[in-house]
Amino acid sequence: LxxxxxxxxxxxxxxxxxxxxxxxxxxxxxxxxxxxxxxxxxxxxxxxxxxxxxxxxxxxxxxxxxxxxxxxxxxxxxxxxxxxxxxxxxxxxxxxxxxxxxxxxxxxxxxxxxxxxxxxxxxxxxxxxxxxxxxxPVQVKSTAAKNVIAKIEGKNPSLPPLVLSAHFDHVGFDADGIIYPGAFDNASGTGFLLECARILKDESPERTIIFAAFNGEEEGLIGSKYFVENPPVSLKDAECINFDMVGSKSDIPLTVLSDKGSESFTSDVSKLLRSNSIENETLYEANSDHASFCENHINAVTFIHNDPMKIHTPEDNIDNISEEQIEKTYNALSTYLSSRNIGNTPVAARITYETSNNNTLISIIIIVLASSSVIYIYRKKIKKTV
Ligand SMILES: [Zn+2]
Known part of the structure; x- marks a missing residue:
């Protein structure tokens, strides 16, 4: 301009x-x-x-x-x-x-x-x-996109499946080529989902557990809509817990977000968490992948820390993610899973963290250690020379 x-x-x-x-x-x-x-x-x-x-x-x-x-x-x-x-x-x-x-x-x-x-x-x-x-610079291109789906086969095929999900797409980059990292929206939920899969992979649950990483959420919940309309197993009476923006550094409680049609499920989940001393709020909006399920009469909620401050900007990076808040979200999920007889020990007790920041910190420490020993050796040499 x-x-x-x-x-x-x-x-x-x-x-x-x-x-x-x-x-x-x-x-x-x-x-x-x-x-x-x-x-x-x-x-x-x-x-x-x-x-x-x-x-x-x-x-x-x-x-x-x-x-x-x-x-x-x-x-x-x-x-x-x-x-x-x-x-x-x-x-x-x-x-x-x-x-x-x-x-x-x-x-x-x-x-x-x-x-x-x-x-x-x-x-x-x-x-x-x-x-x-x-x-x-507006440009629109059509492209094929894929969801990534995995499942743990349940022992009892007559039970409805449980779907754990998160969207892994984001808004990409802008006309300056600046990348919008999407750490909170929604690498946080995607990482959370992967960690759930790692923790639950050795379980042999009664019901089938599906891990669904959805694409095209930002384009209008496209991946989840496709999944619900073309499910790999019957979704009759299934329940879905979706993760979108978990681990905000703001001191806010978890929101159990849902949409029309899942009101009683939402209130059940909310009450269950509250009775286990997990503070939470409920909200009804069709703004994440739970909405594709609700629209098709499948009970679904999104666990979300409803903090839109930095999302969809270049500042949505890992510095704004709180491990403590992620842990609280795990507690909430673990409480829900126990109520469905999944998971024998609390999930929160078994989570591990591996963030790029930690790696950087470790590298910095190694560099500092390395350079200080070089300085130390150097000093020793000087001492000798003196
Ligand atoms: Zn999102």
Whole structure:
């Protein structure tokens, strides 16, 4: 996003990720636009547009960052608009919205989200006779993705299975190539699931246990939806415990998150945990993979530390993960498993940690030890020489 003067010189360059980002919702297209811009304090209808400027800038648009803007975007396009710059949520332009509900159109408009103060600043620039140049890096590609599923065969095939699951996809990287690590959302849940599989692998449970790592959650729960509609074993009367964001460093209790249809199961799980002194809250929202199960009348909850502060940003890294909170989540799961006669000893007593931070710490210690012994040897030599 640049401001260009009459001599075609760039007089102001706005920084992607710091000053603005692309909006991927509605009729959002990739591309470039340059030319005059018309400014609005509030734009609610394409009939307000009087100029034939290809770029529209507004401090207030009828839609923030959601799919409902689709028809509005197309009405702007029909009025000759090539790019819309608008103000929405100034806080963090590195925040990636989930890709679900994204409706990419080759023939839409460029959509840029920025802050109120930058809208005001650009207004000044255009009033001084400058023009704008704007581009959007939005790209949509179709690809095949896979879930990763494992199971421990139960001794009693007439019992319904237990599904333990977590999504292992995330939002990838942005147009600057900055990686969004997704440590909390949802490497935490994926690691948790792998650890469950490691702990339970030697059990010979009555019921079948399925370990499901789902893909495409951020694109709209696609992997879990496919799994529920094409299950490897019958899911009749099955129960699912999903893990999405476990181990927040914030001092918050576990949330037992579910959706319509699983209310009594959710309340049973919540009460069970509470009666074992495990503090928890319940919440009903269709925003993680439990929803695919609930929609198909299968009891499901997500164990989640509901702390959205750093998710979908480059700051979602391992520094924000609390081992203590993960342990509490294991206690909750272990309590549930015991109630289903799975697991003989408390799971929490058997977990191990191996994080990249620890490895770094160990390497640092080794380096420090190595260099201090070198210094020590060196000193000895000096001593000898002296
Ligand atoms: Zn997630």
């Amino acid at each position: 640049n401001v260009i003067n009459k001599d075609k010189k760039v007089i102001k360059k706005y920084e992607y990720g710091k000053d603005f980002k692309e909006c991927t919702y509605g009729a959002s297209s990739s591309g470039k636009a340059a030319g005059n811009a018309e400014f609005f304090d509030s734009l609610y209808s394409s009939s307000q547009i009087k100029s034939n400027s290809p770029i529209i800038i507004t401090k207030k648009a009828p839609f923030g960052e959601n799919k409902d803007s689709y028809d509005f975007d197309l009405s702007l396009k029909n009025a000759g608009v090539k790019a819309l710059i608008y103000s929405w949520q100034e806080s963090n332009f590195r925040f990636r919205s989930p890709y679900k509900n994204q409706e990419f159109k080759d023939d839409g408009i460029i959509k840029i989200i920025t802050s109120n103060s930058i809208c005001e600043e650009i207004k000044k620039y255009i009033n001084e006779g400058n023009i704008l140049e704007v581009s959007s």
